[in-house]
Amino acid sequence: MQGTIQQNLIELTGKPVADCTDQELYLALLNLVRRESEARRTPVSGKKLYYISAEFLIGKLLSNNLINLGLYDEVKTCLKEAGKSLSVIEEVEPEPSLGNGGLGRLASCFLDSLATMDLPGDGIGLRYHFGLFRQDLSQGVQQEQPDPWLTDHCWAEPTDTVFPVSLGGHPVNARLYRLAVTGYEGRTNTLNLFDLDTIDESMVTEGIRFDKTDIEKCLTLFLYPDDSDEAGRLLRIYQQYLMVSAGAQLILAECQERGSNLHDLADYAAIQINDTHPSMVIPELIRLLEEKGIGFEEAVQIVTDTCAYTNHTILAEALETWPWNYLEKVVPQLMPIIGKLDDLARSRTDDRSLAVVDDHGNVHMAHMDIHFTHSTNGVAALHTEILKNTELNGFYRLYPDKFNNKTNGITFRRWLLECNPALAAEIETLIGPDFKKDASRLEQLMQYTDAAEGDVVVLQQFAQIKADNKKALASWLGEKGIRVDPEAMFDIQIKRLHEYKRQQLNLLYLIHQYFEIKAGHTPAVPLVSIFGAKAAPAYTIAKDIIHAILTLSKVIAADPEVSRWLQVVFVPNYNVTIAEKLIPACDLSEQISLASKEASGTGNMKFMLNGALTLGTMDGANVEIAELVGKDNIYIFGASSNQVIHRYAAGDYCAREWYEADPNLCRAIDFLTGPEMLAAGRSENLERLKNELIYKDWFQTLPDFNAYVVRKDQALADYAFDPLGWSRRALINIAKAGYFSSDRTIGEYNRDIWHLTAQH
Ligand code: Z15
Numbered sequence: 001m002q003g004t005i006q007q008n009l010i011e012l013t014g015k016p017v018a019d020c021t022d023q024e025l026y027l028a029l030l031n032l033v034r035r036e037s038e039a040r041r042t043p044v045s046g047k048k049l050y051y052i053s054a055e056f057l058i059g060k061l062l063s064n065n066l067i068n069l070g071l072y073d074e075v076k077t078c079l080k081e082a083g084k085s086l087s088v089i090e091e092v093e094p095e096p097s098l099g100n101g102g103l104g105r106l107a108s109c110f111l112d113s114l115a116t117m118d119l120p121g122d123g124i125g126l127r128y129h130f131g132l133f134r135q136d137l138s139q140g141v142q143q144e145q146p147d148p149w150l151t152d153h154c155w156a157e158p159t160d161t162v163f164p165v166s167l168g169g170h171p172v173n174a175r176l177y178r179l180a181v182t183g184y185e186g187r188t189n190t191l192n193l194f195d196l197d198t199i200d201e202s203m204v205t206e207g208i209r210f211d212k213t214d215i216e217k218c219l220t221l222f223l224y225p226d227d228s229d230e231a232g233r234l235l236r237i238y239q240q241y242l243m244v245s246a247g248a249q250l251i252l253a254e255c256q257e258r259g260s261n262l263h264d265l266a267d268y269a270a271i272q273i274n275d276t277h278p279s280m281v282i283p284e285l286i287r288l289l290e291e292k293g294i295g296f297e298e299a300v301q302i303v304t305d306t307c308a309y310t311n312h313t314i315l316a317e318a319l320e321t322w323p324w325n326y327l328e329k330v331v332p333q334l335m336p337i338i339g340k341l342d343d344l345a346r347s348r349t350d351d352r353s354l355a356v357v358d359d360h361g362n363v364h365m366a367h368m369d370i371h372f373t374h375s376t377n378g379v380a381a382l383h384t385e386i387l388k389n390t391e392l393n394g395f396y397r398l399y400p401d402k403f404n405n406k407t408n409g410i411t412f413r414r415w416l417l418e419c420n421p422a423l424a425a426e427i428e429t430l431i432g433p434d435f436k437k438d439a440s441r442l443e444q445l446m447q448y449t450d451a452a453e454g455d456v457v458v459l460q461q462f463a464q465i466k467a468d469n470k471k472a473l474a475s476w477l478g479e480k481g482i483r484v485d486p487e488a489m490f491d492i493q494i495k496r497l498h499e500y501k502r503q504q505l506n507l508l509y510l511i512h513q514y515f516e517i518k519a520g521h522t523p524a525v526p527l528v529s530i531f532g533a534k535a536a537p538a539y540t541i542a543k544d545i546i547h548a549i550l551t552l553s554k555v556i557a558a559d560p561e562v563s564r565w566l567q568v569v570f571v572p573n574y575n576v577t578i579a580e581k582l583i584p585a586c587d588l589s590e591q592i593s594l595a596s597k598e599a600s601g602t603g604n605m606k607f608m609l610n611g612a613l614t615l616g617t618m619d620g621a622n623v624e625i626a627e628l629v630g631k632d633n634i635y636i637f638g639a640s641s642n643q644v645i646h647r648y649a650a651g652d653y654c655a656r657e658w659y660e661a662d663p664n665l666c667r668a669i670d671f672l673t674g675p676e677m678l679a680a681g682r683s684e685n686l687e688r689l690k691n692e693l694i695y696k697d698w699f700q701t702l703p704d705f706n707a708y709v710v711r712k713d714q715a716l717a718d719y720a721f722d723p724l725g726w727s728r729r730a731l732i733n734i735a736k737a738g739y740f741s742s743d744r745t746i747g748e749y750n751r752d753i754w755h756l757t758a759q760h
Contacts, residue, residue: 001036001071002453004074004078005071005074005075005078006078006323008028008032009025009028009029009032009078009353009376010060011029012028012031012220013019013025013027013128014451015030015104016082016084017078017079017081017082017084017354019084020084020123022084022089022091022092022293023092024688025079025084025089026062026089026090026092026093027153028299029062029066029075029089030062030155032071033061033062033065033066033069033182033210034180035072036069036071036182036184037065037069037180038180038188040182040186040187041180041187041188042187042334042759044118044120044258044759045260045328045405045757045759046211046756046757047120047268047269047270047501047754047755047756047757048120048121048122048254048255048258048268048269048270048328049069049114049121049122049269049270049271049272049754049756050122050123050124050247050251050270050271050272050757051102051107051114051120051121051122051123051124051270051272051274052123052124052125052243052244052247052273052278052281053103053107053123053124053125053274053275053277053278054104054125054126054223054224054239054240054243054274054275054278055098055099055100055103055104055107055125055274056098056099056104056107056108056110056111056123056191056193056222056276057098057099057100057101057105057107057576058096058098058099058102058108058179058191058575058576058623059095059096059105059108059414059575059576059577060090060093060095060096060577061084061093061096061155062089062090062093062468063090063418064112064413064414064418065182065377066416067413067418068112068115068182068183068184068185068186068413068706069182069752070185071390080413083260087537088241090523094147094148094149094151094154095149095154095575095576095577096131096149096154096156097131097133097147097223097576098125098128098131098132098133098223098576099131099132099225100132100223100496100534101222101495102312102495102600102602102603103274103275103312103495103603104250105576105602106379106408106602107123107125107274107304107571108184108411109409109411109414109742110742110745110746111123111147111181111189111191111411111574112181112183112411112414112742113183113409113411113701113741113742113745113746114181114183114189114746115181115182115183115184115186115187115188115742116183116185116186116413116437116743117183117186117240117743117746117747117750117758118183118186118248118409118758118759118760119746119750119756119758119759120187120189120756120758120759121754122181122189122190122191122192122410123181123189123190123191123192124192124194124197124243124247124250124251124278125191125192125194125243126193126194126220126223126239126242126243127150127156127177127193127194127215127219127220127603128221128222129148129150129195129199129201129219129220129222130146130147130148130149130201130208130221130222130223130255131147131149131223132147132223132534132575132579133145133146133147133207133208133222133534133537134146134147134573135534135572135573135574136572136573137546137550137570137572139552140551140681140682141543141546141547141550141685142535142546142547142684143207144207144208144307144537145207145208145696146204146208146222148201148208150393155176155179155180156178156179156191156193157177157179158175158176158177159175159176159177159178161175161176161250162174162175162176162326163194163245163246163250165241165242165245165246165455166245166333167215167219167241167242167330168215168238168239168329168330168331168332169215169332170215171237171540172196172198172216172219172242173196173197174194174195174196174242174245174246175194175195175196175197176192176193176194176246176250176580176754177192177193177195178190178191178192178193179191179193184436184437185437187646187759192250194220194243194246194247194249194426194532195220196216196219196220196242198216198217199217199218199219199220199221200217200218201216201221203218203219203221208681210222211233212229212231212232212234212436212460213231213419215238215505216748218235218240219235219238219239219545220239220242226536226537226538228538229698230326230646230703232488233322233326233548234326234329234330237326237327237330237331238323240278240279240280241280241284241330241331241406243277243278244278244280244281244283244284244759245280245284246270247281248280248281248284248285248288251269251271251285252265252285252288252292254269255268255269258537262289262292262294262302263294263302264300265289265302265305265306266305266306267308269307269644270308270384270753270754270755270756271307271609272304272307272308272309272310272311272749272753272754273307273308273310273369274310274312275310275311275312275313275318276320276365276366276369277320277492279309279320279365279369280331280334280365281647282303282341282369282372282373283334283337283338283341283368284334285299285302285306285307286299286300286303286305286337286341287333287334287337289303291608296337296340297454297710300344300372303372303373304372304373304374305374305375306376307369307372307374307540308373308753309366309369309370309373309375309376309377309753310375310376310377310379310406311366311376311377311378311379311387311392311599312379312382312599312600313599314383314387314390314391314596314597315500315597319364319365319366320365321358321362321363321364321365322361322362322363322365323362323363324357324361324362324495325361327363330699331500332441332587335701336358337461338356338363338368339357341368341371341372341489342355342356342357342422344371345367345371346396348371349394349398350397351389351394353394354367354371354394354395355399356368356371357365363503364393367395367473368394370395370399370402373402373414374402374753375398375402375404375752375753376395376402376403376404377404377405377406377408377481377749377753378403378405378599379406379599379600379620380406380407380408380599380600380601380620380623380624381405381407381617381618381623381624382596382620382623383402383405383577383599383600383620384403384405384660386399386404386596386641386645387403390645392420395624404752404753406502406745406748406749406752407600407621407624407739407740407745408601408602408605408621408740408742408745409602409605409740409741409742409743409744409745409746410602410605410609410741410742411558411741411742411743412435412436412439412609412718412741412743413436413579414580414607415583415605415606415609415610416610418580419579419580419581419583419584419610420469420584422465422468422469423462423469423584423610423611423734424436425463426461426462426465427442427445427734430444430445430448430458432445432508435738437743438476438736438743438745439737439738439739439740439741439743439744440738440739440741441738442735442736442737442738443735443736443738444735445731445734445735446732446735448731449728449731449732449735453511453728454724454727454728454731455643455726458731459724459727459728459731460600460724460727461728462611462727462731462734463723463724463727463733465551465611466575466584466585466587466611466727466730467486469584469585470486470490470585470587471486472581472585473486473487473490473581473584473585476581477569477571482569483527484498484528484567484569484653485526486565487526487718488525488526488527488528488567489526489527489528489587489588489669489719489720490528490530490585490586490587491527491528491529491586491587491588491590491615492530492531492532492582492583492585492586492589492590492607492612493506493529493530493531493532493533493590493592494530494531494532494538494571494574494578494579494582494603495533495535495603496534496535497533497534497535497539497542497543497545497546498539498542499541499542499545499658499698500593500594500597500598500604500699501534501591501592501598502593502594502699502701503531503545503549503551504545504548504689504693504701505592505701505704505705505708506529506531506590506592506700507545507548507549507552508668508669508705509705509708509709509712510529510552510556510566510568510672511552511668511672512664512667512668512709513527513551513565513566513665514555514556514562515667515668515671516673517561517562517565517566518561518562522565523565523713523716524544524713524716524717524719524720524721525716525719525720526564526565526566526567527565527566527567528567528569528714529566529567529569530569530570530571530582531549531568531569531571531581532570532571532574532578533546534573534574534757539757541689541692542661542690543685543694544685544686544688544689545613545689546570547671547681547682547685548685548686548689549568549570549680549688550570550681551677551680551682552568552677553568553569553570553685554680554681555677555680556568558680569582579603579606581610582608583603583607583610584610586607586610586612587612587613587719587720587726588612588613588614588615588635588712588715589603589604589607589608589612589613589614589615589616590616591603591604591614591615591617591619591620591622592615592616592617592638592702592708593616593617593618593619593620593644594617594619594639594644594699594701595617595618595619595638595639595641595644596641596645597619597644597699598619598620598622599620600620600621601619601620601621601622601707602621603623604616604620604621604625605621605625605737605740606736608625608629608733608734608740609733609734609737609740610734610738611730611731611733611734612730612733613633613634613635613715613726613729613730613733614634614635614733615635615637615711615712616634616635616636616637617636617637617638617639617704618636618638618641619641619642621648621740622634622745624739625733625736625740627737628736628739629732629733630732632729633732633733634733635711635714635715636711637704637707637708637710638673638704638707638708639700639704644700645674653697653700653703654694655693655694655696655697655700656694656695658697658702658703658705659693659702662702662705662706664705664709665702665705665706668705669690669693669694670690671746672686672690672693673686673687673690679691
């Protein structure tokens, strides 16, 4: 950078820093970051990765980019000297919530690691006008509001590049927007986002409702529109096709410009298909290659060599299958190709269950991915084993060499350096700065935990940082009118609301605790139980669970006898920005999905890195966390994935029997529709949830209830009676978190799948 920060800001705003508004300073910083990021672009030599994803949950970018450019401290000081605050200026920045949860956040962590490791890797996605809805809980139930992020000045810049795309036979133009992704002391890559010029934001009425028929006006209005009706599902296919068609044209154009003759495409591009949402890139690339004179069989081979697929779930509802006649309406030009791919797949195996098009005429996107890419990976060791042995066993037997595991990771720049600067500074004092680029160095912290007691002074410093972070969170909550006791244990469950993630299990524990306190059995330590979660707009039971938590929170708050010991807090509109405030302040991290159902989880890694202990099932990456930290430094409970898989296979699970057999469970479930709850909440929602738990309980909450109560109470007691031991175990978690750096994950993708060369 030329000149000091102050000189640059004066040049950009035309006045002294002290005279600028926060808005003016935000814009100046945005421009400064842009200039510096651009300076780090270099032409790509060799292969380039294209990570195609319907979601990029990027979060705010200002601080992140300043850190990665090495400008953060200087900017902060300069602003402070002029009486300004970077964190206040940051409030001006809207969060781009272009993702629902883990899948989209993972994509963003990956882009950060790619750029940090000097690997050429760009993202391809959609420029949704409104990200995930803003959640309003003021009426005691979730209400959805649009969440605009496209202000006049924003990180994603329009370009003159447009690609023609045919949607249901109608030609439209996809315009490319580019967002710079700068690595930590690394190169600048690009997140390419496509959009139409014809989108009409004024179509949005009453919350997030809009007319789904006028495709050209509404196509990219929202991330994942409600898919509970046909118009919604069609819209989603249109969105996906816009993304992959424009994306495929961009890839081919870039590769040709860099010298590819397309026959050698796989030497110029690696394409990662993030879940099944971008799967149509396979037939679309084949179509484009055929248009350029390449024969079908060779085109299939080129595409197979270029593309790889990541599976992120075994939940049936998340594995996309589209009826043939839906696809025919949206992408008639792909249907002959999909038909030929189905023939080809059937020629490779007699197993009909592996077909691309099943006997009911449904197109299985994941099946197309596995047949016509060279790699299929799961996202945690257990998840990949389940894919190989159960869910995708037929494919595994057909293509054993295609299957591989890539355990997820998180970028430590955002999830440590940015969100927990005090912890990062303490670590740097103890082991030096190298951990920022080589996370495995965190292991050196083990020396402070070695003795039975550990190094008392160091442990107390870590405990003090946690205490300070809890105070900071308490004061942030205080500004929102929520008062919590920072001396209490902070227990946090933040993630999308879904029955498989089992927020309802946590709810039942809290009701149980309420009864125990009423009976004079107070917990070992006061407990603040914090939730943050959005429910899909059409997911009724998920919304009922939110309502029940909110109602319980009211009931407890109104009862001084209980509220001295127990507080339930639901933070509205949970998003990346809020996660960055909550995670550093957490003592106990809730990772309580039904074993086998959470493919990996990545929040679990963020909490561990920030010195929380995990209370969790043997699911997803929890299994690997448990292996790394050892069983004494994590609270594991509940049925194993094998037990769960067998219980499903037997088909004889009966929730009602568990409800009737366990008086504590029965008492907790009945409380949902007891007089206290009904006085504070809505009977319709509470009754429905109660019936769901007794008569369905699809995610087997009841069998794990007892073990959960016992383990959680144990955690409370350990925290209360052995604080130093707790700090020591927290430090072990931090020291072992290095494995979960997304730099490690990206290194493995590159070694096994992409084969990119670092650009220096
Ligand atoms: C999503 O966020 C995930 C999987 C999906 O299939 C969809 Cl549609 C969205 C999550 C998994 O639930 C989570 O376990 C995993 O850590 C994350 O993807 C990233 O792999």
